[in-house]
Amino acid sequence: xxxxxxxxxxxxxxxxxxxxxxxxxxxxxxxxxxxxxxxxxxxxxxxxxxxxxxxxxxxxxxxxxxxxxxxxxxxxxxxxxxxxxxxxxxxxxxxxxxxxxxxxxxxxxxxxxxxxxxxxxxxxxxxxxxxxxxxxxxxxxxxxxxxxxxxxxxxxxxxxxxxxxxxxxxxxxxxxxxxxxxxxxxxxxxxxxxxxxxxxxxxxxxxxxxxxxxxxxxxxxxxxxxxxxxxxxxxxxxxxxxxxxxxxxxxxxxxxxxxxxxxxxxxxxxxxxxxxxxxxxxxxxxxxxxxxxxxxxxxxxxxxxxxxxxxxxxxxxxxxxxxxxxxxxxxxxxxxxxxxxxxxxxxxxxxxxxxxxxxxxxxxxxxxxxxxxxxxxxxxxxxxxxxxxxxxxxxxxxxxxxxxxxxxxxxxxxxxxxxxxxxxxxxxxxxxxxxxxxxxxxxxxxxxxxxxxxxxxxxxxxxxxxxxxxxxxxxxxxxx
Amino acid sequence: xxxxxxxxxxxxxxxxxxxxxxxxxxxxxxxxxxxxxxxxxxxxxxxxxxxxxxxxxxxxxxxxxxxxxxxxxxxxxxxxxxxxxxxxxxxxxxxxxxxxxxxxxxxxxxxxxxxxxxxxxxxxxxxxxxxxxxxxxxxxxxxxxxxxxxxxxxxxxxxxxxxxxxxxxxxxxxxxxxxxxxxxxxxxxxxxxxxxxxxxxxxxxxxxxxxxxxxxxxxxxxxxxxxxxxxxxxxxxxxxxxxxxxxxxxxxxxxxxxxxxxxxxxxxxxxxxxxxxxxxxxxxxxxxxxxxxxxxxxxxxxxxxxxxxxxxxxxxxxxxxxxxxxxxxxxxxxxxxxxxxxxxxxxxxxxxxxxxxxxxxxxxxxxxxxxxxxxxxxxxxxxxxxxxxxxxxxxxxxxxxxxxxxxxxxxxxxxxxxxxxxxxxxxxxxxxxxxxxxxxxxxxxxxxxxxxxxxxxxxxxxxxxxxxxxxxxxxxxxxx
Numbered sequence: 001x002x003x004x005x006x007x008x009x010x011x012x013x014x015x016x017x018x019x020x021x022x023x024x025x026x027x028x029x030x031x032x033x034x035x036x037x038x039x040x041x042x043x044x045x046x047x048x049x050x051x052x053x054x055x056x057x058x059x060x061x062x063x064x065x066x067x068x069x070x071x072x073x074x075x076x077x078x079x080x081x082x083x084x085x086x087x088x089x090x091x092x093x094x095x096x097x098x099x100x101x102x103x104x105x106x107x108x109x110x111x112x113x114x115x116x117x118x119x120x121x122x123x124x125x126x127x128x129x130x131x132x133x134x135x136x137x138x139x140x141x142x143x144x145x146x147x148x149x150x151x152x153x154x155x156x157x158x159x160x161x162x163x164x165x166x167x168x169x170x171x172x173x174x175x176x177x178x179x180x181x182x183x184x185x186x187x188x189x190x191x192x193x194x195x196x197x198x199x200x201x202x203x204x205x206x207x208x209x210x211x212x213x214x215x216x217x218x219x220x221x222x223x224x225x226x227x228x229x230x231x232x233x234x235x236x237x238x239x240x241x242x243x244x245x246x247x248x249x250x251x252x253x254x255x256x257x258x259x260x261x262x263x264x265x266x267x268x269x270x271x272x273x274x275x276x277x278x279x280x281x282x283x284x285x286x287x288x289x290x291x292x293x294x295x296x297x298x299x300x301x302x303x304x305x306x307x308x309x310x311x312x313x314x315x316x317x318x319x320x321x322x323x324x325x326x327x328x329x330x331x332x333x334x335x336x337x338x339x340x341x342x343x344x345x346x347x348x349x350x351x352x353x354x355x356x357x358x359x360x361x362x363x364x365x366x367x368x369x370x371x372x373x374x375x376x377x378x379x380x381x382x383x384x385x386x387x388x389x390x391x392x393x394x395x396x397x398x399x400x401x402x403x404x405x406x407x408x409x410x411x412x413x414x415x416x417x418x419x420x421x422x423x424x425x426x427x428x429x430x431x432x433x434x435x436x437x438x439x440x441x442x443x444x445x446x447x448x449x450x451x452x453x454x455x456x457x458x459x460x461x462x463x464x465x466x467x468x469x470x471x472x473x474x475x476x477x478x479x480x
Numbered sequence: 481x482x483x484x485x486x487x488x489x490x491x492x493x494x495x496x497x498x499x500x501x502x503x504x505x506x507x508x509x510x511x512x513x514x515x516x517x518x519x520x521x522x523x524x525x526x527x528x529x530x531x532x533x534x535x536x537x538x539x540x541x542x543x544x545x546x547x548x549x550x551x552x553x554x555x556x557x558x559x560x561x562x563x564x565x566x567x568x569x570x571x572x573x574x575x576x577x578x579x580x581x582x583x584x585x586x587x588x589x590x591x592x593x594x595x596x597x598x599x600x601x602x603x604x605x606x607x608x609x610x611x612x613x614x615x616x617x618x619x620x621x622x623x624x625x626x627x628x629x630x631x632x633x634x635x636x637x638x639x640x641x642x643x644x645x646x647x648x649x650x651x652x653x654x655x656x657x658x659x660x661x662x663x664x665x666x667x668x669x670x671x672x673x674x675x676x677x678x679x680x681x682x683x684x685x686x687x688x689x690x691x692x693x694x695x696x697x698x699x700x701x702x703x704x705x706x707x708x709x710x711x712x713x714x715x716x717x718x719x720x721x722x723x724x725x726x727x728x729x730x731x732x733x734x735x736x737x738x739x740x741x742x743x744x745x746x747x748x749x750x751x752x753x754x755x756x757x758x759x760x761x762x763x764x765x766x767x768x769x770x771x772x773x774x775x776x777x778x779x780x781x782x783x784x785x786x787x788x789x790x791x792x793x794x795x796x797x798x799x800x801x802x803x804x805x806x807x808x809x810x811x812x813x814x815x816x817x818x819x820x821x822x823x824x825x826x827x828x829x830x831x832x833x834x835x836x837x838x839x840x841x842x843x844x845x846x847x848x849x850x851x852x853x854x855x856x857x858x859x860x861x862x863x864x865x866x867x868x869x870x871x872x873x874x875x876x877x878x879x880x881x882x883x884x885x886x887x888x889x890x891x892x893x894x895x896x897x898x899x900x901x902x903x904x905x906x907x908x909x910x911x912x913x914x915x916x917x918x919x920x921x922x923x924x925x926x927x928x929x930x931x932x933x934x935x936x937x938x939x940x941x942x943x944x945x946x947x948x949x950x951x952x953x954x955x956x957x958x959x960x
Contacts, residue, residue, distance in 0.1 A: 031601065034558060035588060038551035040601055043616065046548045068526045071518035072590075072621055072637050073574070078514060094553070095578040096590065100625030101571050108515060110552075110576065110590070121511065121520055130813065136523065141552055141621065145580030157552050333610065 011278050016222035027281050027346045030151040037149035037156030047289035055191045059183050065135040070117045073108040078116045082241035088208020092144040110143040118164045119242035129248045134166040152269030153480055160264035166256040173257035177233040180261045181214045184229035193284040193397035194218045194274045195405055197475050199456035204437045211235035217452040219405045220273035223426030225452045225477035228270050231261035274401050281347025282369055284397050285390040290327040293348045295339050297355030307356045322383035349393045370396050415466050422447040432462030434471035449476045491758050496702035507761050507826045510631040517629035517636030527769030535671045539663050545615040550597045553588040558596045562721035568688020572624040590623040598644045599722035609728045614646040632749030633960055640744030646736040653737035657713040660741045661694045664709035673764040673877035674698045674754045675885055677955050679936035684917050691715035697932040699885045700753035703906030705932045705957035708750050711741035754881050761827025762849055764877050765870040770807040773828045775819050777835030787836045802863035829873045850876050895946050902927040906958055912942030914951035929956045
């Protein structure tokens with residue numbers, strides 16, 4: 001049975017991309033919907049999103065932001081007010097042209113992002129310095145018409161949060177941008193056990209309309225990088241474009257500084273590709289829909305309804321009461337071997353095996369998904385034993401991912417070495433990048449690698465790896 | 481200051497409809513967006529939604545349902561599969577005709593509801609009796625092109641949850657339909673303190689494609705009813721239309737029975753019109769963004785930063801730690817009178833006044849929004865005192881609303897009496913209704929009243945109030 005399940009999943013070493021799709025579909029995280037690029041997030045995948053959302057929302061609110069909701073549809077004329085913004089997003093828009101049976105006078109875009117909508121409301125609301133800072137966030141769906149899509153990683157419709165803030169000074173806006181970047185780093189590392197590099201993007205990769213874009217960048221199992229969250233300092237571009245002005249403490253009419261920032265369901269794709277293995281998913285305990293699955297072992301003779309299930313249910317209740325997310329697999333049409341492989345494939349952090357003999361000995365077997373270690377554990381104090389192991393798994397996953405990233409990060413001596421790495425094992429390369437967009441484009445052409453970010457905490461001068469002219473140290477990688 | 485705030489709100493007795501809009505806008509629950517009928521839900525309104533959503537989501541999950549997410553865009557051909565359904569919803573659809581810069585081969589509807597999308601996925605997923613029941617729910621935005629809109633009550637885009645279930649038998653589907661109806665009744669009454677009548681709708685008011693629609697119906701302050709939630713037994717109509725079939729325990733290919741049900745941001749409109757008064761909003765404690773507002777009273781001489789604010793902050797921390805949602809109004813540009821009126825208008829259940837003299841006496845003043853009763857309360861054990869009062873307010877709001885409803889419910893002796901009530905004070909009328917859709921339409925034409933529901937717990941024969949032929953007892957009202 002175990003072998004059958006394994007056979008259904010392409011090994012990541014053979015075809016990482018196919019392995020990813022196999023895992024997403026077999027573990028029932030998502031499915032393809034009838035419109036190209038629009039996925040269905042199934043309950044098991046959505047439960048991960050709910051946990052991730054709760055962890056992120058708590059942090060967003062702790063930083064003083066409030067949630068609101070802005071309309072889905074944006075009039076064409078509103079989108080056009082910021083020149084760079086419309087240039088970046090208009091080609092990706094889906095347009096509503098008919099409503100209530102009639103052709104609309106003005107086409108309406110389904111939001112690809114909400115700067116245009118939110119800034120036009122801010123223009124109406126903000127009048128005085130007392131109205132600042134404005135610190136709002138919304139959780140919603142957005143839509144960007146994509147040619148090549150992959151569940152979670154790049155979908156036409158996706159779910160995200162988008163924060164939009166206004167500040168009295170450039171300095172405050174910059175502080176906000178970086179404070180959010182750090183919050184995203186924390187969510188990635190402490191919640192998803194996904195280590196990230198972070199820092200500003202190059203000119204060519206920044207958000208359409210931003211002064212500066214910062215990103216968190218993670219390394220996937222195939223040596224490619226994933227941009228996992230972005231925080232934009234928008235300067236006064238949007239305030240200017242949308243006419244946001246207020247009276248400051250000196251009675252002067254001035255413009256505020258704004259930021260915007262978002263993370264999306266893409267994070268789930270990052271989590272899958274950071275931790276998954278030959279057996280399927282590995283979900284960090286903090287976001288796992290089920291942290292523990294109880295697999296009851298039937299007696300050789302007699303009825304498991306008498307011999308095992310009552311105790312299994314009692315233990316489930318005990319663990320649930322302790323705040324642990326538990327599932328009891330009491331399916332009677334599958335063998336244990338099938339169930340073990342099934343839950344491993346679904347990435348449940350801890351499996352508990354419980355049979356009549358275990359119950360006699362007041363103990364159970366716990367098996368870790370990350371190490372596959374098997375332990376006999378007394379039933380007395382079970383909740384604490386489980387919690388300790390969940391913490392250990394969470395920690396181990398981050399350490400393992402960090403180690404993988406370190407093994408796959410290097411500083412190439414020259415451009416030939418750079419090209420060699422990108423043609424073979426990939427990973428992150430630390431190297432100099434000059435300010436020329438042309439040189440950056442050439443590197444992409446020649447190696448498929450781009451600047452993922454300039455390390456925020458290591459702002460160093462370094463000659464460009466390709467042209468040798470003055471530049472700055474940057475992380476390069478091929479990216480999703 | 482109090483008078484100024486009062487002046488800004490039209491008294492409900494003068495113009496209920498204008499009072500409603502004044503309250504929604506002044507209390508900053510919502511604002512008009514740039515697209516007609518699409519409102520912006522501002523942070524204060526959205527916080528009510530978050531609380532209501534948490535209470536509802538918890539109950540949906542306790543009944544065994546899981547959350548998922550299905551795509552926003554539905555191909556035209558999918559919507560057309562159920563004949564009644566498309567007839568009901570197609571005229572209200574917004575159509576995407578252009579995506580990624582190109583005309584689409586098939587127009588895509590923005591979901592007005594998701595039966596078409598979800599049933600087509602169910603057709604793919606459900607194969608065996610072991611896959612049943614399917615109990616899914618989603619929280620999302622939907623769009624229905626409306627001619628006349630009003631914030632929360634009827635908007636082109638709104639937020640809601642929609643449950644979609646599949647069952648092996650007609651009986652199970654009916655049980656689900658009624659169990660959800662009862663859950664909605666509980667949310668309305670126990671969370672929003674909004675008493676509801678509940679039962680089946682008449683043929684002419686049922687959901688497009690349903691076998692039977694059940695609703696909860698509340699009475700608003702102006703004597704009009706509001707349909708506050710619906711639960712539909714869809715029979716096998718959608719299973720048939722979307723080709724959902726499975727192999728049952730006897731190896732036969734059979735069709736399941738389905739239900740769907742939803743409540744939306746409309747509930748917030750119902751809450752406003754159930755409890756609000758001359759002074760503005762009255763928010764039930766269970767959904768109030770702030771359950772308590774602390775208004776510090778400055779000393780006659782000296783600095784309130786020394787005399788009052790430290791104690792106010794300590795008390796806020798104490799109440800927050802006890803799980804109470806608290807706001808401290810430390811604005812220094814407004815007088816107390818303004819603040820009192822401002823928070824009354826915003827419907828905060830409990831106001832705490834705290835001045836230097838109160839602090840000396842280790843006490844504070846608590847003022848209830850619902851009764852405006854003022855009490856001196858010792859600071860020792862403050863969290864318990866506050867909780868007891870919040871419970872009392874929640875209870876009183878429900879009782880008050882029940883009393884109002886009873887005073888505005890009667891059984892007219894004949895059709896003339898019926899017409900008289902509907903032309904004057906309105907409210908609910910209990911009267912007989914025959915099965916003729918024509919007679920029902922005439923009653924609407926002559927009195928503006930419709931059958932809101934047939935009382936589920938009082939299934940009685942009663943001659944039709946208009947034509948005298950055999951009928952059933954029904955609740956009539958004019959409705960939003």
